[in-house]
Amino acid sequence: MKLHIVVATLMMVAGLTLNDWMPTGLLDDIGALGNSDRRNAVRGLSVFALVGAVLLLVLQDWMSRNIGGLIALSISTLVSLLLFFAVDLYLSKQALRAAVVRQSMSNVHAPDELLGWRPAAGTTGRHEKFDSFAVDYEIDSQGRKAIANRGPAQLRIFIFGDSYTFGHGVKNADTYANIMAREYLSDSTHVFNLGVLGYGIVQMFGRFLEIEAQLKRDDIVLFAPTSQDLKRNIKDFVFPSKLIFGDRVDFGKRYPYYHNGGLESVELATPWNDIKALFFNGRWSKGVFRFAHSAIVSPPTTVEAKEMIALMRRLARKRGARFLLVFLPQTKERRRNTYEEDVSSFDFRNVMRFFPTDEAELKALRFATDSHWNRAGHAVAARALVSTLLTEGLITPNQLKTSVQLSPTSEIYTEPLLKP
Numbered sequence: 030m031k032l033h034i035v036v037a038t039l040m041m042v043a044g045l046t047l048n049d050w051m052p053t054g055l056l057d058d059i060g061a062l063g064n065s066d067r068r069n070a071v072r073g074l075s076v077f078a079l080v081g082a083v084l085l086l087v088l089q090d091w092m093s094r095n096i097g098g099l100i101a102l103s104i105s106t107l108v109s110l111l112l113f114f115a116v117d118l119y120l121s122k123q124a125l126r127a128a129v130v131r132q133s134m135s136n137v138h139a140p141d142e143l144l145g146w147r148p149a150a151g152t153t154g155r156h157e158k159f160d161s162f163a164v165d166y167e168i169d170s171q172g173r174k175a176i177a178n179r180g181p182a183q184l185r186i187f188i189f190g191d192s193y194t195f196g197h198g199v200k201n202a203d204t205y206a207n208i209m210a211r212e213y214l215s216d217s218t219h220v221f222n223l224g225v226l227g228y229g230i231v232q233m234f235g236r237f238l239e240i241e242a243q244l245k246r247d248d249i250v251l252f253a254p255t256s257q258d259l260k261r262n263i264k265d266f267v268f269p270s271k272l273i274f275g276d277r278v279d280f281g282k283r284y285p286y287y288h289n290g291g292l293e294s295v296e297l298a299t300p301w302n303d304i305k306a307l308f309f310n311g312r313w314s315k316g317v318f319r320f321a322h323s324a325i326v327s328p329p330t331t332v333e334a335k336e337m338i339a340l341m342r343r344l345a346r347k348r349g350a351r352f353l354l355v356f357l358p359q360t361k362e363r364r365r366n367t368y369e370e371d372v373s374s375f376d377f378r379n380v381m382r383f384f385p386t387d388e389a390e391l392k393a394l395r396f397a398t399d400s401h402w403n404r405a406g407h408a409v410a411a412r413a414l415v416s417t418l419l420t421e422g423l424i425t426p427n428q429l430k431t432s433v434q435l436s437p438t439s440e441i442y443t444e445p446l447l448k449p
Contacts, residue, residue, distance in 0.1 A: 121311045132158035137166055137226070138280060143294050144232050146281035148172045148195075148225060161396040162198040174222045176207050182219040184428060186418075187240060189233045190253040191261075193357045194224025196407065198396055203404040208411035213441070218428050229261020229268065230254060231285050234337040235292045237344075246349030249423050251414065252341065253355050256368035262286070262330040263295060267319055270309040273298050287333050290340060335375065351423050355380050357410065359400060360391040378421065383413035416440040 137154030138146040148154075150172040157163040169175040174195055188194055188206050196204030202211070206222040214220065223236050233254060244250070261268040263284045272280050283294040296302075308318040338354060345352040354377040362368050363384045385391055394406035402410065418424045419440070426435060433441060 121307050121315070132156070137168075139172075140281045140283075142283060143292060144228075144235050144281075144285055145283050145294070145297070146225075146227070147236075148174065156198065158198065158396075158399060161399040164198060164200050166196075167201050174204060174206070174224065175201055176210050176220050176222055178210060178216075178219040178221075180216040183217040184219070184247060184249070184424070185245070186214075186218065186220045186249045186251055187244075188220065188222055188224060188251045188253055189237055190224035190357065191228045191233075191255060191258055192224070192226045192401060193255055193359075193410075194222065194253050195226050196222075196224070197226060197401040198399060199402070199404055199407060203407055205402075205407040205410035205414065208408055209415055213411065213415045213429055213433055214424075215428050215430055218424070224253075227261075227268075227272070227280050229258045230334040230337055231262055231287050231292065233258070234287065234341060235285055237341050238292075241344050241348070244345060244348040244350040248345075248348075248350040249418070250341065250345045250350055250352045251355070251418075252338065252352065253357050253414070255357050255359060256362070256370035256372050259331050259334045259370045259372070262333070263297075264333075265330045266305060266322060267309060269297060270302075270306040273303060273306040274310075287337060331370070331374075338375070353378060353418070353421060353423060355414065355417065358384055360384075360395050360402075360406070361400065364388060364391055378417050380410075380413040380417055383416065384409055412441050 133156075135155045136149055136152045137156060139149040141147045148166075148168045150168060151170045152168050154166045154168060155164075156166060167175045186209075194204075194206065196206075201207055204222060206220050206224070210218070210220040223240070225232065225236065228236070233252070237250070237252075257268075263269050263286045269284050272284075282297055284297045285292045285294045305322075309315055309322070311318065342352040342354075354375060356368060356372050356375075356377055356379075358368070358381045363381055363386065366381070366386070368381075384394070394402055394409060396403050415424075415429075419426070419429075419435070420438065429435075435441060
């Protein structure tokens, strides 16, 4: 049998085998909860193998007559691609380093061997970003963005999240956690802001484990990530790749990962990760490498996120505390009325409807040159979250300030005036 027939036969077998209907042991996560990039890659390889087999059989005489020209074409194409990638990676590194100039932080974070970084306890940090904000952050002695709780606590609310919860670019008084405590909730209800700039679900899970033993009966754990936090994972690598050269170089040298119900950490800036970071952030080629990594290497990190959230819910309930999951919407997500990452398989309460849909109104909720909420955006989020806590029965109207007015559905419809 001729070689080209053997090769074509093998390609046909591969094309018929590697698909959604005949998954192999290597593709055990190809189902609905698996890695969608991997599923699409398998489909593409299947079609490529079948089409390639047919072309090999049909064009084998022409290919044998023009083998010299094909080799020369292949070599020139390879050299051109290598030059293209070399230029793209150089520009990628320059762009990542240039991002450092556009903003600066000082005294905001302290390194952490497990989580990578955490707010520096008992400090006042400074965060500046060109054309957007220049603000001081007050961090309390427990490493939380400080909230001025007053009086003895009859109810405690612990809020976990990323930069949207921490309050990227806004002072302490203007975060939604502070607005909830100051403008909506009674003095006997204390709020604690455990959000951290740059955190993903893995790090929020670690932050929860640190305070889990402190939870008491009827405490509320408000878990409030954004949808993008589902993929802020060292295994997915897209977000960690930006930390190596980019505008978050002060965020520590290690990165955690989820393993057997707990966390472990690895060194972030290794030579191999440095190379990967360049490929993941190329101006023109990053889509190819991110897709290939997700399709071939990366596990379905959304499944891990579901496991961690389910574990936090169980641990909270075991101590008599209540657990509520929401996904905070970015303004671009509200404009499309859909989250950037698929959250449909999570048990969460949707707060997107509290945000306006008009583009001009949404623009007024964020910084001019930064996608994070400004003070007005945090005010909307505070109203949304307090209303959701009420409708879910986690707090009662008696736990609100007397000035707060409610609709018949227990949602806040008249917001207290926020002082400028």
